[in-house]
Amino acid sequence: MSQDCQTLSDYGLFIDPSNPTQHPRSPGVLYQLSTELFSNYASKYRFLFLPQGAVIDYQAKGVMSLPVGSVLVKTFALPYDTQVNSAENELLIETRLLIHRETGWTALVYQWQNQQAELIIAGKDVRHTLNNQGETLTFDYHIPSKAECKICHQVTSNDDNQNSKIMPIGLKAHVLNRNISSVNGQQQNQLSLWQQEGWLNGLPQLDSVAKSFAINDQHADLTARAKGYLDINCAHCHNPQGFASISGLRLSFDVDHTGFEYGICKQPPGWDGGPNGLAYDIVPGNGERSIVHYRQILSSAKDRMPPIGREIIHHEGAELIKQWIDSLSPSLGNCG
Template sequence: MDTKLLLIIATLFQCALLSACGGDDNQPNNNPSTSVPVTTPETPDSLCIGDDTQINWDALMTEDCPLLAQYGLFSNQNDPTQNPRQGGFLYQLSTQLFSNYANKYRFVFLPDGAKITFNPSDTFELPVGTVLSKTFALPLDTTLSGREHETIIETRLLIHRESGWTALPYFWHQGEAKLASAGADVSHTLNRQGEQLTFNYHVPSRAECKLCHQRTIDGRSHINPIGLKSQLLNHDIQIAGTLTNQLTYWQQQNWLTGLGDIALLPSASAITDTSTSLINRAKGYLDINCAHCHRAEGFASISGLRLGFHVDHTSYQYGICKQPPGWDGGEKGLSYDIIPGDAEHSIVLYRQELNSAKDRMPPIGRTLVHVEAMEVIRQWIDSLSPTLGTCQQ
């Protein structure tokens, strides 16, 4: 064969290997089958190379640093669960997105003088320069709390640059959080009420991040945050040892503008909060776990199902006697998203109990079934009056 032709084939083969490793726009202690991500070393003139005494805003706005520590977001770069540097503050959601029982440590970082703009029914407007950090720590036992009972797996950043939002997943391996553009996997075992569960936890690739965070407007896709909504933030949290309304505190600190009367705002309840109604608990859970895709601009818009907190839960668009397009009904052959009074034959519950890639909902982000939440969703659907709609069987 011609030497020049051989050289071309070899070059193409090498490029194929390199592209397979790429992506786009406390150390695990029980992960013998960890898949280690590939990182790209920075060049000598990279903004990622800097001092470690303050937040590296220049790098955050312009470069995808190979190591999380190079952004300088935390006082202790080995612990992204506490002590954010000046400009950062903790935030907590009233109900949680389920990620195989992982605990989440969330922080907002704002440029000096920047403010968040309140929105009563959708995600808040976050100024250019905002950084959102979310660290996932898997428990060893779901009944035990505290950092000593957890293993930090990943830290995700959402950065609002001049060009828009970008997502950067960092995987903790051998004491460092390394950029995992192509994603990563780690084996983990936890105890759930006496049941030992071993599973592969998946750190999403940058492309997979877009599946949940994208909104399509005027034919163009944009990445957007998910959890910074009024109903998920309007609750009391511990601040300096005192229970304080989170949104009121943000306003007092000049981090938030346009809040208005806090007493008029609804608040979603945690799925475990038995002091509140089934409706509030179920709708809060479906909002944080499903509504980012099941909205008009979301990845699952074609389904016609709208699961936002402010959507009327007795309506057709919320799933009452609505038939979903493009799904075969599974082994049960189900036909309707929600059948009032009949959770056993409602797709909204069923698909959250399935675990195959073809049928599972949400499609990424979990390997286990959130059995405690599914019991609440089941009770809520069973409590709905059959008079809400007639689903012909």
């Protein structure tokens, strides 16, 4: 893992090199998140490879640190129909690697063509058409360049954006705290399984571990669903060390969602409010007048949020955030 291989198969990560969605070679393990970054309705297949004998130390907040030698693998496959769940309904697009070397984390992107994934540096656009609940969507799916990976994965150690480094995003306790199917087909908590297998150290009682939920889980708490969605889609930039730190908007799961820092009656410093002249990130009780929701339904490169990673609107995610903001009491802040 010390070299940037030209083909994904050179790493020997999967038993079938042409299928990066299942059967990782030991010690690879599939992992799942309770809520995911939206990427044009792509399915994502995530695998973690830990060095032999290595252990992850549990962290209640933020991304858990992985030892040198760890590898994170994420494959994107675009559906032809978002309501059909099968391998035949998906087109392999890209596989991304995050490799933890002695010098830090390295991000590599591989494009799938003719059952083989080749390393790309400059990025690539791939035309795709899918059906989403009766709506036909044709768009250019953007595979990020090596430089663009830094927009989401970059963290800085001080306020002047110096000493930046690449870091993982999704390995947070609240999105890993979910049930998955174990080898024998039984449902088991993912964090408990990791501890049982000796991959995780220091896990507290599960009822004390924060938990977010899938956006379509109608039985789950609305705030936990909305905050989980904003955390995974926005907080990697909207945090004190992130790419959008200058905005002052902090959307991490553990930030108090009733305060100014989370956007309540907060004016953004770098956006003009769009054609509707919106003034505040979140207007409690009024999703339509809230910039956080509004920029979810914009598509131009200068206005949409997130700025990269999506070319089409995530209607389900936008509706969730609007519903949550509408549920907030106007008494939380004075937006004028």
